[in-house]
Amino acid sequence: xxxxxxxxxxxxxxxxxxxxxxxxxxxxxxxxxxxxxxxxxxxxxxxxxxxxxxxxxxxxxxxxxxxxxxxxxxxxxxxxxxxxxxxxxxxxxxxxxxxxxxxxxxxxxxxxxxxxxxxxxxxxxxxxxxxxxxxxxxxxxxxxxxxxxxxxxxxxxxxxxxxxxxxxxxxxxxxxxxxxxxxxxxxxxxxxxxxxxxxxxxxxxxxxxxxxxxxxxxxxxxxxxxxxxxxxxxxxxxxxxxxxxxxxxxxxxxxxxxxxxxx
Amino acid sequence: xxxxxxxxxxxxxxxxxxxxxxxxxxxxxxxxxxxxxxxxxxxxxxxxxxxxxxxxxxxxxxxxxxxxxxxxxxxxxxxxxxxxxxxxxxxxxxxxxxxxxxxxxxxxxxxxxxxxxxxxxxxxxxxxxxxxxxxxxxxxxxxxxxxxxxxxxxxxxxxxxxxxxxxxxxxx
Numbered sequence: 001x002x003x004x005x006x007x008x009x010x011x012x013x014x015x016x017x018x019x020x021x022x023x024x025x026x027x028x029x030x031x032x033x034x035x036x037x038x039x040x041x042x043x044x045x046x047x048x049x050x051x052x053x054x055x056x057x058x059x060x061x062x063x064x065x066x067x068x069x070x071x072x073x074x075x076x077x078x079x080x081x082x083x084x085x086x087x088x089x090x091x092x093x094x095x096x097x098x099x100x101x102x103x104x105x106x107x108x109x110x111x112x113x114x115x116x117x118x119x120x121x122x123x124x125x126x127x128x129x130x131x132x133x134x135x136x137x138x139x140x141x142x143x144x145x146x147x148x149x150x151x152x153x154x155x156x157x158x159x160x161x162x163x164x165x166x167x168x169x170x171x172x173x174x175x176x177x178x179x180x181x182x183x184x185x186x187x188x189x190x191x192x193x194x195x196x197x198x199x200x201x202x203x204x205x206x207x208x209x210x211x212x213x214x215x216x217x218x219x220x221x222x223x224x225x226x227x228x229x230x231x232x233x234x235x236x237x238x239x240x241x242x243x244x245x246x247x248x249x250x251x252x253x254x255x256x257x258x259x260x261x262x263x
Numbered sequence: 264x265x266x267x268x269x270x271x272x273x274x275x276x277x278x279x280x281x282x283x284x285x286x287x288x289x290x291x292x293x294x295x296x297x298x299x300x301x302x303x304x305x306x307x308x309x310x311x312x313x314x315x316x317x318x319x320x321x322x323x324x325x326x327x328x329x330x331x332x333x334x335x336x337x338x339x340x341x342x343x344x345x346x347x348x349x350x351x352x353x354x355x356x357x358x359x360x361x362x363x364x365x366x367x368x369x370x371x372x373x374x375x376x377x378x379x380x381x382x383x384x385x386x387x388x389x390x391x392x393x394x395x396x397x398x399x400x401x402x403x404x405x406x407x408x409x410x411x412x413x414x415x416x417x418x419x420x421x422x423x424x425x426x427x428x429x430x431x432x433x434x435x
Contacts, residue, residue, distance in 0.1 A: 008411070016385045016386070016391075016410070043418060047367070047414065050363055050364070051371070051383075051387055052387055059280055061279070063276065063279075066293070066297060067279075067296055068272070070300045070301055070304075131269045
């Protein structure tokens with residue numbers, strides 16, 4: 001085997017993983033005998049680390065709503081969201097009154113607010129629902145048959161004591177769940193299905209500083225989210241059910257989630 | 264929502280990171296990503312399911328970036344901001360950057376767009392030379408020389424800003 005001469009060009013190739021494996025040892029020993037080249041290599045490695053660090057934070061930023069809308073074709077979001085929010089505040093009030101959830105005194109301040117944490121939670125929940133509820137075979141990561149593990153795993157990841165609500169009385173059976181990114185944190189998604197194959201999902205995150213509640217629709221005729229935010233957690237129930245039914249399911253789910261959190 | 268859109272959705276964080284390294288301003292970078300997504304939607308049929316959307320999307324975005332740079336040049340605006348001007352730009356409020364990060368981001372903006380794209384493609388985005396050359400539409404040799412010159416330019420710009428910083432300290 002002939003031993004080739006190395007040059008500065010090889011420093012870049014080595015750094016970028018393009019140096020053939022069999023040349024690596026010869027390269028390393030060449031570098032050891034060339035202090036100037038060695039220093040250059042060390043410097044480039046440090047600069048690359050700084051470059052990566054400088055942009056690493058971008059990966060953790062939530063995807064801006066306008067980009068998701070550009071992709072999912074929700075150009076009419078604003079107007080639709082306003083109309084549905086208007087309706088939904090009334091519906092949410094009914095849900096809460098009917099549910100008798102004493103102590104929940106945030107009022108109907110979700111109404112008429114601009115893009116806030118509530119919109120973001122609802123949009124994330126709807127986007128997740130749209131993607132995963134449509135999946136037949138890969139809708140969940142952990143199936144309902146492994147419910148104990150599902151609850152423990154999601155609770156640990158999300159940082160909340162999560163108990164999957166029993167929605168059998170509303171006609172829904174748990175399909176399973178998955179872990180998702182949400183804002184700077186994580187969210188648990190629980191998927192349910194009724195006898196006709198209609199699916200709804202629960203989206204729960206430990207990230208919230210606001211108090212708000214309401215309903216939200218990202219797209220006309222798209223699925224709707226009923227959400228609650230409180231300090232330390234947020235929850236949205238998403239589905240394409242008739243409003244009264246979605247409200248009833250959401251009420252039951254929310255009550256059980258709250259009880260689970262407190263248990 | 265179909266599988267293709269779901270897969271594209273998953274690439275948005277990487278597209279945003281790449282755009283942010285090409286264009287310092289956050290809104291301009293997101294504008295570039297949005298243009299890329301819109302163009303991708305129109306050409307959805309060109310992309311085969313099962314194939315990673317990453318290379319396809321990066322190629323679309325790179326063409327848009329190059330077009331934009333050409334327009335800027337035609338309008339006669341300065342293509343390369345001097346470092347001082349870069350430093351004078353206030354960082355967006357929500358963006359917390361360390362001094363080191365700000366210096367390297369400014370330096371990256373000061374090198375030519377071609378070199379910047381080539382360097383970022385391999386050093387941050389982790390593409391191989393072959394993939395990056397393909398996305399950027401240049402021969403491998405050209406890609407390699409852009410990377411080498413880009414790294415050298417970046418190093419000397421960082422040395423300059425470190426020197427200026429030490430002068431400022433001395434002046435105090």
